[in-house]
Amino acid sequence: MTGAPLSFEAELPWLVAAIGVVLLGLCAWQLVAQRGRRLAWARRTALVVLAVAMAMRPAVPGGEVPTASIQARVFIMVDTSQSIAAEDWGSEPRLAGVQEDVVEIARAFAGADLSVISFDSQAVLRVPLTDDGSAVIEMVRSLRPEIAQRSRGTSVAVARDLLRTELERSEAADPASPAIVFYLGDGEHTAEGQPESFGDVAGLVDRGLVLGYGTAQGGRMQASGFDTGQEPGYVQDPSTGGDAVSRIDEGRLRAIAEQLGVSYLHREPALPIADALQPMAEADGEADLDRTEEARLELAWLFGAPLALLLGWEALSLARSLRATRGGFQGRGA
Numbered sequence: 545m546t547g548a549p550l551s552f553e554a555e556l557p558w559l560v561a562a563i564g565v566v567l568l569g570l571c572a573w574q575l576v577a578q579r580g581r582r583l584a585w586a587r588r589t590a591l592v593v594l595a596v597a598m599a600m601r602p603a604v605p606g607g608e609v610p611t612a613s614i615q616a617r618v619f620i621m622v623d624t625s626q627s628i629a630a631e632d633w634g635s636e637p638r639l640a641g642v643q644e645d646v647v648e649i650a651r652a653f654a655g656a657d658l659s660v661i662s663f664d665s666q667a668v669l670r671v672p673l674t675d676d677g678s679a680v681i682e683m684v685r686s687l688r689p690e691i692a693q694r695s696r697g698t699s700v701a702v703a704r705d706l707l708r709t710e711l712e713r714s715e716a717a718d719p720a721s722p723a724i725v726f727y728l729g730d731g732e733h734t735a736e737g738q739p740e741s742f743g744d745v746a747g748l749v750d751r752g753l754v755l756g757y758g759t760a761q762g763g764r765m766q767a768s769g770f771d772t773g774q775e776p777g778y779v780q781d782p783s784t785g786g787d788a789v790s791r792i793d794e795g796r797l798r799a800i801a802e803q804l805g806v807s808y809l810h811r812e813p814a815l816p817i818a819d820a821l822q823p824m825a826e827a828d829g830e831a832d833l834d835r836t837e838e839a840r841l842e843l844a845w846l847f848g849a850p851l852a853l854l855l856g857w858e859a860l861s862l863a864r865s866l867r868a869t870r871g872g873f874q875g876r877g878a
Contacts, residue, residue, distance in 0.1 A: 552600045564596035584861060587854055594851040598844045614825055615721050616656040617673060617714045619707060620646055622684060623729030623757075625664040625698035626779060629689040630730070630790035632763030634813040639689060641757050642728045645817050646684040649726055650677040652821035657721070659710060664690035665735075667703035673714055682842070689768045700731055700796055701739035711748040724824065725752035727800060731793030732758075739796070742803035751824055754801035754808045755817075758792030765790055 571589040575582055622642055633641040650658060658680045660671040670687075671680050690698075711723055733739055764787045765779045781788035794810065801808035809820060 549604060551603050557600065560596060560599045564592060564599075567592045567596075587857060587861075591851065591854050591858065594847045594854065598847045598851065601842060601844050603842045614653055614656040616653060616724055616825075617711075617718065617721050618649070618653050618656050618658045618724045619710060619726070619752075620649060620658065620660045620680070620684075621703055621707065621725065621727045621729075622646065622660060622662045622670075622687065623664070623698075624662045624687055624690055625729075625732065625734075626689050626765055626768060627698070627730055627732040627734075627790040628757070629765040629768065630758060630763035631765070632759045632761065633757060636813075637689075637766070638730060638757040638763075639687065641811055641813065642755075643684055643687070645728060645755060645811065647681050648817050648821060650681050652818065652825045653677075653724070656724075656825075657714070657718075659714075660684060661703050661706055661710070662687060663703035663729075664698050665702070667706040669706060669710065673710075679842070686845075689765075691768050697735040698733065699735035699739045700729065700733045700800065701742060702735070704740055704742055704745060707742075708745050708748065711745065715748060722750035722827075723748055725749045725804060725806065727752070727754045727797075727804070728757065729755075729797065730758040730790065731756060731796035731800075732790055733793065733796055742800055746803060746805040749804055749806065751827075752804060752806040753820065753824075754797050754804065754806060756792055756794055756797040756808065756810045758790065760791060762789040762791035764788070 568589065571585055571592060574585045575589070578585060624639075628639045628642065629637045631637055633639075646660075654677050655675060657673040657675055658671065658677060659669070659673045660680055660683060662668050662670050671683055674680070707725070711725075714721075715723065767777050767779045779788040780786070792810075794808075798808045809817075811817070
């Protein structure tokens with residue numbers, strides 16, 4: 545299936561366009577009228593253009609996803625701690641395997657409501673329940689390990705309370721649909737104390753899988769940081785002075801699976817996961833992988849960083865103007 549190279553999915557496109565035209569007209573007028581402040585009005589023009597572009601929700605075709613009639617609530621929990629960067633998924637980081645498997649989960653449960661929770665030193669609801677599988681896939685593909693400088697240690701159960709909240713909320717809204725939970729991680733627990741049990745969540749879960757990534761030999765971890773322009777280094781082990789090595793903790797992963805009342809599956813690059821997913825998906829409907837529809841890859845997020853920078857610049861300029869104005873008033877009062 546093919547489509548237009550670029551499409552827009554704004555909720556009220558004509559309203560967005562009308563507001564954009566008015567604001568751009570104002571900016572153009574000020575650019576001509578206030579020649580001494582052209583830089584400021586050029587900045588504001590760029591702000592308007594970026595804001596309108598985001599509101600229009602541009603997207604390009606992003607491949608095809610299968611159509612289906614599966615009725616289920618699927619919760620995907622993804623480990624984004626520093627250890628998920630360990631390079632023992634073949635020669636790639638574990639996160640590469642996690643991302644590949646999320647794509648397969650989204651394909652197998654096409655048509656179901658999908659949600660994504662990431663966890664490292666804290667748990668974050670990345671995607672509330674949605675039937676847009678392509679949005680889930682693109683979000684997970686953009687995930688990166690936690691910034692090393694921010695890490696305060698990771699509990700394998702840090703997302704338990706958030707998962708429980710989302711399960712209870714969704715069950716109240718749709719009690720007829722089963723809840724399916726996928727936990728994707730390496731079991732490495734670096735927080736102080738023992739992790740909390742998922743046992744009190746099990747009653748809300750109909751089925752699922754705990755998927756484990758990594759090897760007993762372990763792998764080095766490229767350090768995640770703020771400066772993407774620098775050559776990435778590896779996380780260091782202060783006790784040895786060399787590169788730190790992360791190893792899978794299958795004991796903890798099996799314990800989580802037992803607490804949730806689901807099965808545990810160790811993942812390897814050459815081991816397909818479709819065979820494990822298909823029976824679970826078919827229990828709630830039919831997923832015809834031969835019938836597909838075009839997925840959309842939204843591009844609005846690309847405008848977020850430059851928009852934030854311009855807003856920061858505008859705020860700084862406004863603060864300077866206010867200080868100058870206040871100083872002028874004080875000078876007159878003296």
